[in-house]
Amino acid sequence: MSLVQLKQVSKNYQMGELSVQALKDIEIEIAEQSFVSFVGPSGSGKTTLLNLIGCLDKPSSGDVFVNSTLVNNFSNKAAAQFRGEHLGFIFQNFNLLPVLTAYENVEYPLIMVQNIAANKRKERIMHYLDAVGIADQKDKFPSQLSGGQKQRVAVARALVTDPKLVLADEPTANLDHASAFKIIELMRQMQRDFKTTFIFSTHDPKIVKEAEIIYTLEDGKIEDKEIIAA
């Protein structure tokens, strides 16, 4: 069964009088528990595609289904609620809250998004901090962590709400190669351990080989779909 389904999705941006087509007639189906990568050069439409799947943006035409829900016409509030319940995000710049410790950053979506009771939170947070190997750094603020450590915290934050799908836009772009590889391995491990679907974008050919399915984008079109043997 497909977790993500895009039917004839196009996205246009208006730049003054000029209309730029970022995505053209995209047809994708992504099954649950898969580990998918979007690759392509800058401007190929990777981020736009992730934004549409992540209910952060709306398509100009076509339909986007996530978890069997048509997400095209969500209001801001409904989209936020849907993201909070079903999706996790990992960002290129980590985007941790600088005023919160690693523990509190992972706790944030449980308090501010899902409103989980305090007694249930601690166990869950420590479980994910352990899983990403950062439990010993839990009381440090983001400014006291390295790039790789920050991204591990971000992975824990994305997973702590038990989302069906985690979207990661260039999660390794700001990391050195060793750290980048470790993060992709970690995401892969998490996908196996927690049966979570991961979709990430990258233009690093070494990293991309870790994915099960690779979609290659160029000029807003899917040029190739490659299934890598496990």
Add this chain to the structure above:
Amino acid sequence: MKNIFKIAIRNLLRYKRRTLMTSLLIIIGIVLVIVFSGVSVSFKSMMIGSITDSMLGHLQIHKKGYVSSIDNLPLHLNINEKGIKQLDKLLEKHDDVIEAYSYRIKFGAMLSNFQETTNIRLTAVQPQMENAACPLLVDRILGDVQDPSKFIEQGKIIIPENIAKGLKLKPDDEVVLVANNKDGSVNGLSLKVSNIIEGIMGPSGRDGFVHIDDAKILLRINGNEINEVSIRLINPDQLDRTNKLLSEELSQFTNKQDKPAFELHTWADLSPFSTIAAIVDLLIITVKIVLIAIVLISILNVMMMSVYERVSEIGAISAIGTLPSKILWLFIAEGFSLGVISTIVGNIIGVLTLFLINLAEFHFSFGRMKNILLETSISPSDLISVSLIVIIIAVISSLQPALKASKMQPVDALRHV
């Protein structure tokens, strides 16, 4: 909500210098308002107190139409014995709010030292009643007054300092008063100067005092007649309420034309100082408006900068599912916390400053009254009102930046560098 405030406080501490500067600006504003209010309100109260306690009383009753021709000191608008009895009954009935009252006859006369003559305005009083209604009156008398309740005796006159100097009069000198009674006939009375009195604003004015029984002889008043009642209240803060209460009850007394027989005025209606008091109030309001402007502009500025600097952060928390309403509250809580912290510190410093001013014992003079100790004070209600103003304005000024943050599209915010 606890977590929203935790994040808000930490965000304030994140930009320590900026928060400190903004907070300092608000604190200075609050301290200024508290000190200005504390000093000016105390000054105003002392001034009003000296006017009401040494001259006017808090309220005055006259026969209807008297105040409009008060400069002529008319005697045909005297209150007769029947009216006095009605007033006695009314004023005694309200002894829960009225501390004392004094009956007066005010009239104009000619004063002669047997060589020169000048005009004088006289207030004839029963000294015990007058001292109870205006206890600071004796403070204006130059020289010692052995018994304030007998500050003027029959056969004596207290003359104003100006006239004493002009006619070269001193205590125990003989003078003659000549006055017209209400029928127009002239009568004279020899009196001895007992004391010299200074006007409330200093050595000016032509107001003297005689005993009410001497006035009745001079003005050939048979029986009991007065033309002014000065009333002292137990609590001056109850002035408006008592004014309304007595006005209603006085309106029940009518004259032969079935019109109100009496008129009631507050000290503010009768004294030009009420304008100065109003200006002091206006200045306090002006200082409060300046404070509002300081809080509004500084918090609006700091919150707008805060939103602008944290666009991608807003995008991230929005992307992970934070509802727009919670983003709104995050920023409002920041402005609110800044307002509350500044208010607490500002109130503490402001009250401490007033305490230090009192400790330093500043003295000043006002007219006859010298060496008045400046006793500053501020009421809890004033502190609460200043605090509420700051906090409400802090929230209002956070609203626009907070709305801007909550309405941001996560996709645009995440793209922001």
